[in-house]
Amino acid sequence: MMAKKSNQNVLQLENLTKYFGGVPAVNDISFSIEEGKLAGLIGPNGAGKTTIFNLITGVYPPDSGKILFWGEDITYLKTYQAIGRNMARTFQNLRLFPHSTALENVMVALQQHHSYSFIEAITHLGGWGKKEREIKAKSMDILDRVGLADRANQKARTLPYGMQRRLEIARALALEPKFLFLDEPAAGMNPEEVNALNTLILGIHKELKFTILVIEHHMDLVMEICSHIICMNFGTKIAEGNPMEIQSHPEVLKAYLGE
Amino acid sequence: MSAYTEGIICVLCINAIAVMGVSLVTGYTGIFSLGHAGYMAIGAYTAAILTARYSFYFIPAIVAGGLLAALIAYIIGVPTLKLVGDYYAIASIGLGEAIRLILENGGTFTRGARGFPGIPNYTNLTVAVCSFVIMAFLMFNLINGRFGRAFKACRDDYIAASLLGYNTAKYRILSLVISGFYCGVAGALLGGFLLYIKPLMFDMMKSTELTSVVVFGGLGSMSGTLLGMVIITLITEVFRPISQYRMLIYGAILVIIMVLRPEGIMGQYEFGPGMFKAIKEKFKGDHYSEEGRKV
Amino acid sequence: MPVFNIERGESLGILIQQIINGLSLGSVYALIAVGYSLVYSILMFSNFAHGGFLVIGGYICYFVLKDMGAGILIAGFLSLLGAGAAAILTERLAYKPIREKTNNTLYLLIASMGMSIVIENIFVVTIGGRFRALPDIIPTTPIHLSGMATISAFDLISLLAAVVFLSILQLILVKTKWGLAIRAAAYNLRIASLMGVNVNLLISLTFFIAGTLASVGGIFLAVRYTLYPQLGGITIKAFVAAVIGGLGSLPGAVVGSIILGLAEMLTAGFISSQLRDLVVFFFLVITLLVRPQGLFGKDVGEKV
Numbered sequence A: 001m002m003a004k005k006s007n008q009n010v011l012q013l014e015n016l017t018k019y020f021g022g023v024p025a026v027n028d029i030s031f032s033i034e035e036g037k038l039a040g041l042i043g044p045n046g047a048g049k050t051t052i053f054n055l056i057t058g059v060y061p062p063d064s065g066k067i068l069f070w071g072e073d074i075t076y077l078k079t080y081q082a083i084g085r086n087m088a089r090t091f092q093n094l095r096l097f098p099h100s101t102a103l104e105n106v107m108v109a110l111q112q113h114h115s116y117s118f119i120e121a122i123t124h125l126g127g128w129g130k131k132e133r134e135i136k137a138k139s140m141d142i143l144d145r146v147g148l149a150d151r152a153n154q155k156a157r158t159l160p161y162g163m164q165r166r167l168e169i170a171r172a173l174a175l176e177p178k179f180l181f182l183d184e185p186a187a188g189m190n191p192e193e194v195n196a197l198n199t200l201i202l203g204i205h206k207e208l209k210f211t212i213l214v215i216e217h218h219m220d221l222v223m224e225i226c227s228h229i230i231c232m233n234f235g236t237k238i239a240e241g242n243p244m245e246i247q248s249h250p251e252v253l254k255a256y257l258g259e
Numbered sequence B: 001m002s003a004y005t006e007g008i009i010c011v012l013c014i015n016a017i018a019v020m021g022v023s024l025v026t027g028y029t030g031i032f033s034l035g036h037a038g039y040m041a042i043g044a045y046t047a048a049i050l051t052a053r054y055s056f057y058f059i060p061a062i063v064a065g066g067l068l069a070a071l072i073a074y075i076i077g078v079p080t081l082k083l084v085g086d087y088y089a090i091a092s093i094g095l096g097e098a099i100r101l102i103l104e105n106g107g108t109f110t111r112g113a114r115g116f117p118g119i120p121n122y123t124n125l126t127v128a129v130c131s132f133v134i135m136a137f138l139m140f141n142l143i144n145g146r147f148g149r150a151f152k153a154c155r156d157d158y159i160a161a162s163l164l165g166y167n168t169a170k171y172r173i174l175s176l177v178i179s180g181f182y183c184g185v186a187g188a189l190l191g192g193f194l195l196y197i198k199p200l201m202f203d204m205m206k207s208t209e210l211t212s213v214v215v216f217g218g219l220g221s222m223s224g225t226l227l228g229m230v231i232i233t234l235i236t237e238v239f240r241p242i243s244q245y246r247m248l249i250y251g252a253i254l255v256i257i258m259v260l261r262p263e264g265i266m267g268q269y270e271f272g273p274g275m276f277k278a279i280k281e282k283f284k285g286d287h288y289s290e291e292g293r294k295v
Numbered sequence C: 001m002p003v004f005n006i007e008r009g010e011s012l013g014i015l016i017q018q019i020i021n022g023l024s025l026g027s028v029y030a031l032i033a034v035g036y037s038l039v040y041s042i043l044m045f046s047n048f049a050h051g052g053f054l055v056i057g058g059y060i061c062y063f064v065l066k067d068m069g070a071g072i073l074i075a076g077f078l079s080l081l082g083a084g085a086a087a088i089l090t091e092r093l094a095y096k097p098i099r100e101k102t103n104n105t106l107y108l109l110i111a112s113m114g115m116s117i118v119i120e121n122i123f124v125v126t127i128g129g130r131f132r133a134l135p136d137i138i139p140t141t142p143i144h145l146s147g148m149a150t151i152s153a154f155d156l157i158s159l160l161a162a163v164v165f166l167s168i169l170q171l172i173l174v175k176t177k178w179g180l181a182i183r184a185a186a187y188n189l190r191i192a193s194l195m196g197v198n199v200n201l202l203i204s205l206t207f208f209i210a211g212t213l214a215s216v217g218g219i220f221l222a223v224r225y226t227l228y229p230q231l232g233g234i235t236i237k238a239f240v241a242a243v244i245g246g247l248g249s250l251p252g253a254v255v256g257s258i259i260l261g262l263a264e265m266l267t268a269g270f271i272s273s274q275l276r277d278l279v280v281f282f283f284l285v286i287t288l289l290v291r292p293q294g295l296f297g298k299d300v301g302e303k304v
Helices: A049-056 A079-083 A102-110 A118-123 A128-145 A161-174 A191-208 A219-225 A243-247 A250-257 B003-028 B037-053 B058-080 B085-104 B125-143 B146-156 B158-162 B168-194 B204-217 B222-238 B240-260 B273-283 C008-043 C050-067 C072-101 C105-126 C153-175 C177-187 C189-194 C199-225 C229-245 C250-270 C276-290
Strands: A009-020 A023-034 A038-042 A064-069 A087-089 A179-183 A211-215 A228-233 A236-241 C142-145 C149-152
Touching (some): A023 A064, A038 A219, A102 A161, A191 A211, A228 A243, A228 A250, B003 B168, B085 C105, B125 B146, B125 B168, B125 B222, B204 C105, C008 C050, C008 C199, C008 C229, C153 C250, C199 C229, C229 C250, C229 C276, C250 C276
């Protein structure tokens, strides 16, 4: 099948399976995400959604199956190697560096692509000063974009919950990824905050032209912003399609509402 | 300046270099090591053998001591990398003691448990102070930039760090190697100051002293470490007449700090313009409660 | 002393001798290692002050025997009580305030290092650091084994004592209500507390048990090596034994201790007495490289 280059599959999962103990958390999952899409991964708790993210980002290896990223087999890459392929992710339970400031959290991510040598680091010579200023400036830009510029010097763990979630996204953006994985970005948010988040994600998607895959429970968020949705339950894929198709899919309704 | 004062300053400089190394690996990178006296021993013996037996000039001898210690740190560090917390602590104790035992059983090469005398006196005031200034300059530069941030990320949440693309293993090894170098240099300087070294000087007690200074000063604050070291060294000198209480005081300080103020004197703050801004932010700026609500 | 010069008959004799020695030493290590692993299994931290309880037990025994002229049974009983009480005190003073404030076991670790130094040096400062020999209450009469080897009654007695005390511990753990509570807490402390166990009391009890076991070991070690404040330093070998067996596993601690005791004594007998300490660290390194969770330990992963 000849696909046009602009509709290339960025992410391709083939028969992915992962067992924990005797239980398949992910059971023979296959799907693909096209470049530039804003896609959603939904399903009840325990469906295996976060496990999929963990498998893709190399937190643990699958028991069988393949993961292709931009055509490259990344199935058994270690975490930092997978991230190095220009992907970034956020966490369901937030993993900010609690004692660092918001700005420092972003800088840690951003400096990956704006680096300098060890010698420059210990002598502060060469282009050190300029590069440090650049890291700081670009990090402030990103904080600004997510609306946290005035909280730059505040310790991450003292930020209100909604802002911590936004900081987590800011950190992911600072990695300058081409694919963004968001794991329940709206968890614990009130409707007003969810709306703001929607706007943010849509804005990022439009402006930076990433491919984004969102795990979410909030149906309103997913239905509103995603164009391609995959639904899982008990580790298997039970439905895939656009929001309209998913909304009326009998398996999906059964999974969420019970029999 | 009296010989006594000169001696104190030399000791301060030497200890400062060693604790900076331990601070990097324990405070900044979160690797709790209780075996760093072993690296001091390697540095001390290397420099002693090179200068006393092979008539090396002292500067290359000291550097060689540091480099050998760094190499051993690397060799030990790679396999022990995956150990966490308590396991690593026990391993580091074991390795530190192993180094000491090997030196004690080194026959005529290391002169064994009775010690190695006759080291030339290459550590005078100038050498000690210059060494300290250079090593401090390099260290503060290192932690005030991308490496410092990277080490702290590996310490605070290594999974999050690896999910930001950091090869945490690489950074932890780097931190260990640098700390090995620092302790090696400190050991080499110590040999040139005392003119005599023996393995028992570098036992678990010495390692504990180094680590407790770092804890006392604040895990994650290099200037806190130095401040803590100065305070503890001066207290030790003041209490020299009742020196048998010295270790008791050490132990008590450790316990009291952990119970009352585990973040140490300086917490995670450093001296410098950043500190004032941070303190200002804490008191004058908007106050936020733990949950992040504005109070 | 190389083994090559020894006659075949002699070397068998040495083998038996060193095996018994090794078992005896290992049994003492076991008493210490089990207490240490017990605390680890509940609180998930290495109590480096454990050696202090050992020393306290030894000194109480010494002074009761010497100054009060009492018999070994009374001295032993008071040592156990004293060491157990000291353990509870240590926990309440140093560890409880920390563990109520934070989950980070690093602070507990450092505090335990501090307590270890404090306990050791209290003795140095008050009683003095000189070596003291315990009065001869545990017989060390030699026993001849059909002309092949000579072992000491002391070895058999220490083995027996270890077996007795560990059996008592086993009975407590399996047959009593508190033993069940301890096992539950070792599995998951939070859940145990949610099920109504008084956690603070449980922890105190655990420390008491650990302290008493350590003091028994301490008494035997004091007879073997004479008594001095730094005797607690020998606990590092018991720590290594616990790691080899698997931190938190009680049977592991016993097995690790026996292995270590045998290894030490066989090395001392057949290779060299100086290398015996190195053998300990050799085993540690091998364990940590090949199977860091030890023989009976469990792999603990982190949930992302």
